[in-house]
Amino acid sequence: MLTLQNIIAPEPGVCSEPDLYYHATGAAQICQQGSGFCLLTGSRIRFDTYFNLFNLGTWTQACLLEGLILEITARGPGEIRVLHLRQGHPAEILHQSRPQLHPDSPYQIDLSALLSGTPEGLLALELVALGPEKLQLYTARFATRRQPPSLPRLAISITTFQREHKVRDTVARLDTFLARSGFGDNIHVQVIDNGQSADIRAGPRVTAYANRNLGGAGGFARGLLEAEDRGFSHCLFMDDDASFHMENILRSYMLLTLARDPQTALAGAMIGNRRQWEMWENGAYFDGSCHPLFNGIDLRCPQAVQQMELRSTQARPATFYGGWWFFAFPLAGLRRHPFPFFVRGDDISFSLANDFNIFTLNGVVSFQDDFIEKESAQTLYLDLRNHLLHHLIFAQLERSALGTARIACRFMMRSMLRCKYESAAAQLMAWRDVMQGPVFFDRNIDMQARQASIRALIKQEHWQQNTDTAPQERRCFSRLPRRLRHLLGLFSLNGHLLPFWSRVGDQIVLEIDDRGLVFPAFGAARLTYRNGTGTQAYTVRHSKARFFALAWQMLLALTHWLRHHEELKRAYRRGYGDMTTRPYWEAKLGPARAPRDQAAE
Numbered sequence: 001m002l003t004l005q006n007i008i009a010p011e012p013g014v015c016s017e018p019d020l021y022y023h024a025t026g027a028a029q030i031c032q033q034g035s036g037f038c039l040l041t042g043s044r045i046r047f048d049t050y051f052n053l054f055n056l057g058t059w060t061q062a063c064l065l066e067g068l069i070l071e072i073t074a075r076g077p078g079e080i081r082v083l084h085l086r087q088g089h090p091a092e093i094l095h096q097s098r099p100q101l102h103p104d105s106p107y108q109i110d111l112s113a114l115l116s117g118t119p120e121g122l123l124a125l126e127l128v129a130l131g132p133e134k135l136q137l138y139t140a141r142f143a144t145r146r147q148p149p150s151l152p153r154l155a156i157s158i159t160t161f162q163r164e165h166k167v168r169d170t171v172a173r174l175d176t177f178l179a180r181s182g183f184g185d186n187i188h189v190q191v192i193d194n195g196q197s198a199d200i201r202a203g204p205r206v207t208a209y210a211n212r213n214l215g216g217a218g219g220f221a222r223g224l225l226e227a228e229d230r231g232f233s234h235c236l237f238m239d240d241d242a243s244f245h246m247e248n249i250l251r252s253y254m255l256l257t258l259a260r261d262p263q264t265a266l267a268g269a270m271i272g273n274r275r276q277w278e279m280w281e282n283g284a285y286f287d288g289s290c291h292p293l294f295n296g297i298d299l300r301c302p303q304a305v306q307q308m309e310l311r312s313t314q315a316r317p318a319t320f321y322g323g324w325w326f327f328a329f330p331l332a333g334l335r336r337h338p339f340p341f342f343v344r345g346d347d348i349s350f351s352l353a354n355d356f357n358i359f360t361l362n363g364v365v366s367f368q369d370d371f372i373e374k375e376s377a378q379t380l381y382l383d384l385r386n387h388l389l390h391h392l393i394f395a396q397l398e399r400s401a402l403g404t405a406r407i408a409c410r411f412m413m414r415s416m417l418r419c420k421y422e423s424a425a426a427q428l429m430a431w432r433d434v435m436q437g438p439v440f441f442d443r444n445i446d447m448q449a450r451q452a453s454i455r456a457l458i459k460q461e462h463w464q465q466n467t468d469t470a471p472q473e474r475r476c477f478s479r480l481p482r483r484l485r486h487l488l489g490l491f492s493l494n495g496h497l498l499p500f501w502s503r504v505g506d507q508i509v510l511e512i513d514d515r516g517l518v519f520p521a522f523g524a525a526r527l528t529y530r531n532g533t534g535t536q537a538y539t540v541r542h543s544k545a546r547f548f549a550l551a552w553q554m555l556l557a558l559t560h561w562l563r564h565h566e567e568l569k570r571a572y573r574r575g576y577g578d579m580t581t582r583p584y585w586e587a588k589l590g591p592a593r594a595p596r597d598q599a600a601e
Contacts, residue, residue, distance in 0.1 A: 001069060001143035002258070004059060005251050005363065007052050007125065009037070014243045015367060017277045019300035020050050028129070036138040039078070041131025047140075048083065048124035048306070050299045051245075051363040054142045057313035060119040062359045063258035066146035068111040070125065074101040076135035079128040082109060086121035087310045094123075098130065103138055122309055144258070152234045152256050154187045154328070155227035156249075159219025160240035162195040167240045171200055177246040178205050183253060190226055192219040210593045214445050215342030220324060221585040224338070226592060228331055228582070236328040237347075242366035244268075244326065251364050252328045263333060265356035268326025271299075272370030274512075274532050280370050282308065283360045285317035286348050286390060287397065288407060309362050318396060321351030322358050325366045329356055336580040340588070342447040344379065345386020352394050353580065372516050373532060377426040377461055378454050384411045384430040392434075392572040401565035405558055412554055416547055417494045418521040419540040422461045424550050426454050431557050437568060438575025445588060463536040474507040477523030489522025495542060501525050502542045 009030050010016045018024075026043030030036075037045055047053070059065065070082060082095040095109050111123070123142070129135035156174065160167040171189055178184035184205065191200045191208040194215070200208035211222045220237050227235045234256050252266050269282040277300045281292035294308045322329075324347040336353035338346045351358065371379075384407075391397045391404045408431045415424035433440050433450070444450055477488060495501030505525025512532045514520035521527055525542035561568075578584060 001071075001145055002147070002254060003250065004065075004142045004144055004254050005054065006247060007047055007137075007140040008245060008247050008363070011245060014245055015271075015276050017300065020277065021052060022047050022049055023302065026129075031136065036074075036136060037127075039127060039129035039135040039137070041129055041134075044126065044128045045137075046083075046124060046126040048085065048122075048126075048302050050305045050365075051247075052125070053085075053305070053309060053362055054123040055309050055313070055362055056114060056123055057120045057310070058359060058361055059255075060115060061313060062255055062260065062264055064146065064260050065115055065144045065258065067144055068115055069143045069145070070095075070109040070111055070123075070140070071106050071143060072101070072109075072125070072140045073103050073106045073138045074127075074136060074140075075103050075138070076101060076133045077130040078135040079130060080107070080109070081126040081128075082111065083124040083126060084114075084121055085124060085306055085310075089121075101135070120313070122306060146258060148257055151183055151186045152253070153232045154234045154236060154253060154256070155190055155223070155230070155232040156187060156236045156238060157190045157192060157220060157223030157227060158238045158240055159192045159194060159216055159223065160198055161213060161219075162197055163240045164195075164198050167191060167198050168200065170240065170242075171206055173246065174249070175203060175205055177249065181250070187249070187253065188230075188232070190223050192222045194219050212446075212589055214340065214588065215447060216324065217338045217341050217343065217346040218445070218585075218589065220346070221338045221340075222589050222592070224331075224334075225582065225585060225589070232331060234328060234330050236326070237324045239325040239366065239368065242325050242368045243273075244366045245363070248326065248364050248366075251361055252326075255359065255361060256328060256330075261357045262330055263355055263357045265322060265327065265329035265351075265358045266364065267322025267358050267360050268328075269360060269365040270323060270325055270370075271365055271367050272373075273367055274370065274373070276367060279308070281323065282312065283316070283358070284321060284323070285319045286321060286352070287317075287319055288391075289387065290348070291317075305362075312360055312362075316358070319352060319394075320358055321348045322356075323347050324350075325368060326364065327351075329354070337582060337585055339389075339576060339580050340441050340445045341386055341389075342382065342445070344382035345390070348386065349390060349393070349576075349580075352390065352396070353576075372512055375516055377423045377458050378451065380411070380415065380423050381426040381430045381450070381454055384408060384427045385434055387411070388431070388434045389572060392569045393576045398569075401562045404565070405561050408561075409554060409558065412550065414518055416496075416550060417489070417518050419494075419525075419527055419542050420461055421540075421543065421546040421550060422457050422459065425457050428550065428553055428557060429453065429457075431561070435557070435560060435564065435568065437571045438579060441575075442579065460540055461538055463531060464538055466530060466535055466537040468537075471509050471528055472507070473509055475523075476504075476506055478506045478508055480523065485522050486519060489519070493547075494522055495525060496544055496547045501544075505542055 024045045027040035028043040028045040031038045079098045084092040084094045189206045192211045194213040196210045270280045279297040282294040284292045412424045412427045492498050495505050506523045507526040508524045509528045528539045530537045
């Protein structure tokens with residue numbers, strides 16, 4: 001049988017939120033030796049969780065399964081139940097038995113009858129200890145009898161830049177996992193070292209490449225070139241700062257192996273490191289801006305998880321895309337290589353330009369710093385560039401000149417209303433750069449000149465050591481009822497249309513969760529932002545002179561944009577075709593360079 005997914009437990013260094021893995025009543029817990037779960041008499045454990053539900057709808061939509069088996073390896077007396085969870089129906093018990101379990105004889109439950117008709121819903125395993133001996137669960141897995149005629153060859157491509165310790169640890173974990181895996185010989189890890197500092201030890205399952213630093217786009221473009229040259233059938237793009245269970249690899253590989261559609265791709269979810277119980281993005285679509293799906297879902301709540309997973313099998317938006325923190329896709333039929341964005345937006349355009357059939361799968365997720373933590377004038381510059389380009393390039397996103405310009409104006413006004421004039425200046429620079437046409441991206445492919453220009457802008461909006469752990473606040477307008485505060489902030493442009501606002505406006509402190517939002521800044525003339533730990537902060541202040549100077553420059557940019565929009569659109573559609581090809585990246589990156597001691601494959 002082929003294992004589709006295993007029941008897994010919390011793992012130090014990845015995630016330690018138990019409610020994401022199991023729900024227990026009574027004396028049920030993870031065994032001290034880390035070898036499964038232990039239950040004392042009368043206790044119960046249910047795996048109706050984000051990591052351990054089996055999404056019958058997703059697996060059967062994406063894959064051709066020949067039989068479905070739940071196999072349990074355990075010791076002791078207990079009751080086994082298999083629950084079927086469907087939209088609008090109470091939980092149904094599909095199977096209930098009380099076998100005497102022994103690890104030498106795994107207990108199998110045939111669920112193949114569920115595959116007939118239109119399979120739907122979620123499956124969850126539940127165990128009850130009957131005593132007097134403890135019930136110990138060693139392993140449990142969902143499996144299928146289908147044996148495919150051939151297995152895909154998967155290249156795991158990790159792009160890294162000066163995160164040496166993190167990427168070495170990830171590669172070591174992958175290498176160990178693949179060495180023990182039954183399909184490990186069909187998977188190879190490629191490390192694209194943009195910083196040329198990672199010092200990755202080569203091996204039969206690992207190859208490192210020293211690469212010119214052209215950002216994530218250049219790193220993943222190199223990974224794609226190498227995967228194609230070495231005859232891989234699929235590629236998995238992965239960030240160097242992500243933590244994840246090795247189960248990610250198993251589930252992804254099995255979904256690609258058994259896929260009905262040769263264009264099947266898999267988009268991993270993302271959860272932030274600050275709140276490991278909260279979904280940041282379980283797939284996303286782009287239209288005017290990025291729309292992360294299921295953002296904010298509390299993964300500790302079984303009902304919320306079940307609703308998310310049941311909805312994830314429904315039709316996806318036409319502009320659905322997968323983030324490159326974890327994105328697996330086929331190489332056959334690839335239409336476009338990455339566009340040289342440097343970073344930010346390359347994953348969106350890659351999904352939109354290629355004809356992938358993208359799925360998500362519960363438990364396939366990366367834990368990493370969320371975008372609020374990473375926000376800076378540079379990331380805002382990069383975000384606005386790609387937002388404008390997508391609407392210029394892709395017919396399905398086409399808008400009028402004014403409709404697209406609203407995106408740039410909205411980006412800048414969001415910064416200006418929060419007194420973040422330096423960020424707004426960087427965004428204005430991004431808008432002007434886009435109006436130079438695709439030649440700008442070719443000439444600035446390494447971003448060195450623009451990074452220097454953005455650094456020169458930033459005087460206040462950067463993290464500094466926070467020496468004032470209890471800053472004084474002055475709140476008056478920010479204590480108004482929410483609706484009144486919103487109207488005041490909106491119609492006064494947060495005080496920029498009111499006299500003496502720098503003197504009478506509030507002085508407030510905002511935590512990291514409010515950093516990217518406009519409303520919490522309404523009513524304030526001085527804002528202090530603090531990071532997640534409170535150890536760093538920065539302060540921005542109201543300035544009418546800077547606000548209206550930027551507003552005037554924005555008006556000039558808008559006039560130029562409206563005049564040249566059609567010309568820009570034609571230029572970018574031609575340029576995108578030229579700059580997303582294999583020959584383009586071969587010319588920019590040159591021949592691959594591996595360390596001298598690189599082991600032969």
